[in-house]
Amino acid sequence: MTERRTPPGFAARPADPERWVRAPEKPATPNRFTARLTIDVTPALRARLKVAAFQRGITVADMLRVLLAREFPDTSGDVP
Numbered sequence: 414m415t416e417r418r419t420p421p422g423f424a425a426r427p428a429d430p431e432r433w434v435r436a437p438e439k440p441a442t443p444n445r446f447t448a449r450l451t452i453d454v455t456p457a458l459r460a461r462l463k464v465a466a467f468q469r470g471i472t473v474a475d476m477l478r479v480l481l482a483r484e485f486p487d488t489s490g491d492v493p
Contacts, residue, residue, distance in 0.1 A: 454462070466473040 462473050462476070466476045469476060
């Protein structure tokens with residue numbers, strides 16, 4: 414008799430554990446649309462951003478989202 418090969422279940426080890434561990438978490442709200450924004454910063458400014466974010470206990474991306482939301486608030490209710 415031939416043995417059946419059981420496919421890996423939900424508790425199987427990922428094929429690339431390093432990538433799996435470093436994968437970003439899914440957003441808390443599934444209907445949140447996001448887009449990537451690329452900016453040019455000097456290496457010194459990038460380092461300052463990373464240090465500031467680390468001191469605040471958040472990621473650089475989260476820190477920049479808060480900054481941009483504060484500087485450019487939603488004006489959907491405003492009439493031009």
